Amino acid sequence: MIxxxxxxxxxxKATLNYLVAKTDANSLVAIVRDPAxxxxxxxxxxxxxxxxxxxxxxxxxxxxxxxTLLLISSSVVGEERVRQHTNAVNAAKEAGVKHIVYTSATSxxxxxxxxxxxxxxxxxxxxxxxxxxxxxxxxxxxxxxLPMIIGDAAQSGQLPFxxxxxxxxxxxxxxxxxxxxxxxxxxGHENQIYEIGATSAWSFADIAAILGQKSGKTVDYLDIPAxxxxxxxxxxxxAPVVSLYTGMAEAIKQNDFNRPDSAxxxxxxxxxxxxxxxLKS
Ligand SMILES: NC(=O)c1ccc[n+]([C@@H]2O[C@H](COP(=O)([O-])OP(=O)(O)OC[C@H]3O[C@@H](n4cnc5c(N)ncnc54)[C@H](OP(=O)(O)O)[C@@H]3O)[C@@H](O)[C@H]2O)c1
Numbered sequence: 001m002i003x004x005x006x007x008x009x010x011x012x013k014a015t016l017n018y019l020v021a022k023t024d025a026n027s028l029v030a031i032v033r034d035p036a037x038x039x040x041x042x043x044x045x046x047x048x049x050x051x052x053x054x055x056x057x058x059x060x061x062x063x064x065x066x067x068t069l070l071l072i073s074s075s076v077v078g079e080e081r082v083r084q085h086t087n088a089v090n091a092a093k094e095a096g097v098k099h100i101v102y103t104s105a106t107s108x109x110x111x112x113x114x115x116x117x118x119x120x121x122x123x124x125x126x127x128x129x130x131x132x133x134x135x136x137x138x139x140x141x142x143x144x145x146l147p148m149i150i151g152d153a154a155q156s157g158q159l160p161f162x163x164x165x166x167x168x169x170x171x172x173x174x175x176x177x178x179x180x181x182x183x184x185x186x187x188g189h190e191n192q193i194y195e196i197g198a199t200s201a202w203s204f205a206d207i208a209a210i211l212g213q214k215s216g217k218t219v220d221y222l223d224i225p226a227x228x229x230x231x232x233x234x235x236x237x238x239a240p241v242v243s244l245y246t247g248m249a250e251a252i253k254q255n256d257f258n259r260p261d262s263a264x265x266x267x268x269x270x271x272x273x274x275x276x277x278x279l280k281s
Contacts, residue, residue, distance in 0.1 A: 003029035006072030008037035018181030053084030059091035107256040114251035140197030164253035169197035179267035195261035
């Protein structure tokens, strides 16, 4: 039996939709905090169980009979996320789960500039020390979040961002989901770490140039100071979110997300959707 946490979220739900097309729905478990958000999954015959990363007993109960767990990283950032992931790994051990597939991030490190990558570093270590079989998907930045960063650059002709000439090997969330479903239903991924992203990488100057080609207007990349970006974000967002995005920008600038790799292409058996395709659509 395969269970997926975060099944009410974008990546978990998309992965289950690929899984249900590949395997018997009776062998799939969707773990959610709120079953009302997963009626579409139960309509497909997937068992929906309640489990919360902050409630170890609920997690252990939701994992009864499960062999393989796709642990989708929690949406909080910081020490609380590591605590939640620790609960999930301990519950998996208690319930007799044999293999955990985990959604990590590019360049996990105790000293990462991108705050989320610090939590992933600690969770990866937890998995390696758990004694369970693991597979780690180091997911690069989602292409899906790029529109939020580029805003109306195609119309205004200006793309302000403090990314220097750092490059990113973005991946489409839907492609990651398909890659996860393929890995969860095939052999040979035991104790493997995959860099999940494109086989190329793009800078913000590249993005401005592509936007310019698509719109027929000149789009200039403005490599603004990090402090100006931070001040602008602080007008609209709470402090932890501001530090997440400023940290991400600094990490982009120092090429922490510049990790072209063919792992996703191999898992999909085709080229992943790339930045140019995505901006075209
Ligand atoms: N690579 C990237 O660019 C990128 C971007 C954003 C996020 N991420 C990471 O990737 C993960 C998956 O992405 P996504 O797009 O699917 O995110 P998402 O749509 O926000 O889904 C997050 C899921 O985590 C669940 N969750 C949060 N707290 C929980 C808890 N205490 N117990 C159990 N479940 C909990 C949420 O449940 P509810 O529906 O109940 O809230 C939701 O199902 C995110 O959680 C985040 O760690 C990566």
